[in-house]
Amino acid sequence: MFKLGHEKIPVCHGITRRSFLEAGTAGMAGLTLQNMLALEAQGAVQPAKSEIRNCITIFLVGSPGHLDTWDMKPEAPAEIRGKFKPIDTNVPGIQICEHFPLMARMMDKVALIRSLHHKTGATHENGQRWMMTGHDFxxxxxxxxxxxxxxxxxxxxxxxxxSMVLPAKIGNTGAGPLHGQSAAYLGSAHEPFFLNSDPARSDFKVSDLTPPVGQSDFRISARRNILKQLDEVQRQSESNTALGRDTAYARAFNLLTSPEAKQAFDLAQEPAKLRDRYGRNTLGQSCLMARRLIERGCRHVTVNHFETVFNISCWDMHADGGGLNNTYADYEQLLCPQFDWAFTALIEDLQQRGLLDDTVVCVLSEMGRTPNLNPRGGRDHHPSAWTNFMAGGPIRGGQAIGSTDKTGARPQNNPIEPPQILASIYHAMGIDLETTMMPGPGSRPIRLVEAEPIDQLFS
Amino acid sequence: MDQRFEGTPKAEIRQEGQKLIRGEVTNDWGSQLIWNVLRNGESVARVSARANDSLDFADKTPGKYEAVLQMFQYEGYEKDKDGKYTKSKFVDVSNKLNWMV
Incomplete structure (x- = not known):
């Protein structure tokens, strides 16, 4: 016996004949809920527990330059300190970029972690794997x-x-397909649900909530009855343990037909003023949807601020004159204002609804950017130092943990590595890392992450 | 999934003495919001308007003044060789105020 979540259960299951059958019969349902059909059929552990917290992670794909945002060095030479100026926050001694004026007013709720670094290669994917999973692999x-x-x-x-990912999973960021956004050995039951649609658009809809063309509610019901009969056959040949976990069909159909699930995605139910406050853009409306999903039972929402770094305005500020031509102009006119507006709206909204104490909000990225501006005025990849931050739940705001040297090149004190961030998230969610295990490859019980939480976040 | 901005942001601005005051922005894209103050048709102040709903504008240089609230409209990341956006631009999102000094 070991502890999974809050429940002691026997060491565990791998892929069963039943889960194999599920994939086959799901196809008969004519559904497009590929991730959802198997959701929780394997290994769903526990219903709601009041002490369990929620988590919203905003992932800044491309990576903001730490020297241009949350770890400014105004005393450094011009080619290092960059174009922007720091401003005071509501926490004495902590300054951030002038283009986050609203965040500056709520720094007492935010814990900056200024000494993040990793030692693997300077690709987006390496950073994504570290920060999405706590591992390189x-x-x-x-x-x-x-x-x-x-x-x-x-x-x-x-x-x-x-677990849901908005508005879409990370796609091409230059160096391969391993972004750390899959359930890996935990199996398809625990794959995140990818929205794959932009909630800021007037034609937004969740494709997986729309029955396939030609399938009326009647036909869906008929197929549900067929599946029930198939279930009955299986029920006679499989163990009660497996049957106890047989929730995939029900959840898939519920998601497809439940007004409650559909409403969770319906931002039109929010007041126009609130939608404006988040910002009528992909990030803002995704953050608003994240709050709605958390409110309605989703445990963890990842909001990817961009799904690629190519041919769009994003944080990847190489200023290369081509497909990676993001510059200070993008930061000043689009990215920083959008982020400032959406992030502060989310924190305010969660607080006003009494959800902030139960919701950990993380802002993560893959790495930092080079201390020296490149010849084109941009900054390139720099995994040796960067700043991310957390708020909400049991996180103690109003502090900057760790620091970098005078050029922002490397951590100067209290260096923090990505697994510590993941350990801190799990800890903040109410998980005891010493006693809570999960089935690893081959069903061997393993720790969730090989690191300890950052004590200072909670003290 | 590049961003597509829909609708049109709108705000009302007014003047009280040397203070320019804005109302809330509807259909707010969330991008940079600025006061653009022109004298004799030339921009003399471009000041961030996100954090505060008013701007003290005390310039007494003689001339014909105009003030308007503008927001950055993202239409694409492309820039020319001087780093200026070729598609994206600031657009007016408010009424205009005019006065003489």
Whole structure:
């Protein structure tokens, strides 16, 4: 016996004949809920527990330059300090970039971590793997996304999946397909649900909530009855343990037909003024949707601020004159204002609804950017130092943990590595890392992440 | 999934003495919001308007003044060789105020 989430259960299951059958019969349902059909059929652990917290992670794909945002060095030479100026925050001694004026007013709620670094290569994917999973890995040893781990530990509540990714999963960021956004060995039951649609658009809809063309509610019901009969056959040949976990069909159909699930995605139900406050853009409306999903039972929502770094305005500020031509102009006119507006709206909204104490909000990225401006006035990849931050839940705001040297090149004190961030998230969610295990490859019980939480976040 | 901005942001601005005051922005894209103050048709102040809903504008240089609230409209990341956006631009989102000094 060991502890999964808050429940002691026997060491565990791998892929069963039943889960194999599920994939086959799901196809008969004519559904497009590929991730959802198997959700929780394997290993869903526990219903809602009042002490369990929620988590919203905003992932800044491309990586903001720490020297241009949350770790400014105004005393450094011009080619290092860059174009922007620091401003005071409501916490004495902590300054941030002038283009985050609203965040500056709520720094007492935010814990900056200014000494993050990793020692693997300077690719986006390396950073994504570290920050999404707490591990680096290769295709032979995939590690699960944070949301998948939380799904495995806590299970889901209500109609919604335990872990969702908005508006879409990370795609091409230059160096391969391993972004750390899969359930890996935890299995398809714990895959995050990818929205794959922009909630800021007037034609927004969740494709997986729309029955396939030609399938009326009547036909869906008929197929549900067929599946029930198939279930009955299986029920006679499989163990009660397996049957106890047989929730995939029900959840898939519920998500497809439940007004409650559909409403969770319906931002039109929010007041126009609130939608404006988040910002009528992809990030803002995704953050608003994240709050709605958390409110309705989703445990963990990842909001990817961009799904690629190519041919768009994003944080990847190389200023290369081509497909990676992001510059200070993008930061000043689009990215920083959008982030400042959306992030502060989310914190305010959660607080006003009494959800902030139960919701950990993380702002993560893959790495930092080079201390020296490149010849074109941009900054390139720099995993040796960067700043991320956390708020909400039990996080003690109003502090800057760790620091970098005078040029922002390397941590100067209290160096922090990515696994410590993941350990801190799990700890903040109410998980005891010493006693809570999950089934690793081959069902061997393993720790969620090989690191300890950052004490200072909680003291 | 590049961003597509829909609708049109709108705000009302007014003047009280040397203070320019804005109302809330509806259909707010969340991008940079600025006061643009022109004298004799030339921009003399471009000041961030996000954090505060008013701007003290005390310039007494003689001339014909105009003030308007503008927001950055993202239409694409492309820039020319001087780093200026070729598609994206600031657009007026408010009424205009005019006065003489």
């Amino acid at each position: 290769n295709p032979d040893s995939m590690k699960p996304h944070c949301g998948s781990v939380l799904s495995r530990v806590f299970g889901s509540r209500g109609m919604l999946p335990a």
